[in-house]
Amino acid sequence: MTKSDYTNLVKQYSPGSKIAQNCLRAFVVGGAICVVGQLIMNVLLAGGMVRDDASLLTACALIIIAIVLTAMGTYSKIGKFAGAGSAVPITGFANAITAPAIEYKKEGLVMGVGAKLFIVAGPVLVYGAMASVVVGIFYYLFGGGR
Numbered sequence: 730m731t732k733s734d735y736t737n738l739v740k741q742y743s744p745g746s747k748i749a750q751n752c753l754r755a756f757v758v759g760g761a762i763c764v765v766g767q768l769i770m771n772v773l774l775a776g777g778m779v780r781d782d783a784s785l786l787t788a789c790a791l792i793i794i795a796i797v798l799t800a801m802g803t804y805s806k807i808g809k810f811a812g813a814g815s816a817v818p819i820t821g822f823a824n825a826i827t828a829p830a831i832e833y834k835k836e837g838l839v840m841g842v843g844a845k846l847f848i849v850a851g852p853v854l855v856y857g858a859m860a861s862v863v864v865g866i867f868y869y870l871f872g873g874g875r
Contacts, residue, residue, distance in 0.1 A: 755814030758807060762817045766791050788819055795823035800831055825849040 730738075769790050773783035798804040804824045808815040815821060829845040836845075847854075 751812055754811050758811030758814035759817050760814075762791070762815075762820055765794070791819050792823045795820035796827045799824045799827040804828075822849075822853075 766787055770783050770787045773786055774780065778786070795804060798807070804815065804820075805828070808824070815824070826846060826849055829848045830842045833841040833845040835841060
């Protein structure tokens with residue numbers, strides 16, 4: 730079998746790539762999540778809330794919505810459909826933290842929920858804290874922090 734025969738055989742049996750369809754789905758779902766966030770923000774601002782407080786409550790609302798959808802099993806279906814579009818940072822991270830905790834709740838509050846809650850969040854928190862310490866030291870030494 731020649732190299733070109735092998736290449737043709739691979740093309741024949743390989744599934745077609747649906748890049749355009751996947752990008753469109755990600756764009757629509759990610760955009761819809763952002764639109765929901767903007768609608769929440771607009772309602773809070775129209776109610777007379779200060780922008781900083783409205784931003785905080787909007788983030789909290791999106792997190793709660795993602796947690797509820799994860800608990801109902803809906804967020805995973807959205808993720809299968811939308812791919813990266815469901816990984817909008819705040820909702821995707823809420824889903825990533827909540828899903829293992831829900832999955833392992835039968836193992837108890839400490840070893841199930843408590844331990845599995847930090848499967849994803851643990852490294853993010855550890856490296857985030859370490860990075861902030863390193864940046865703080867550099868700022869203190871070289872940035873006029875004295």
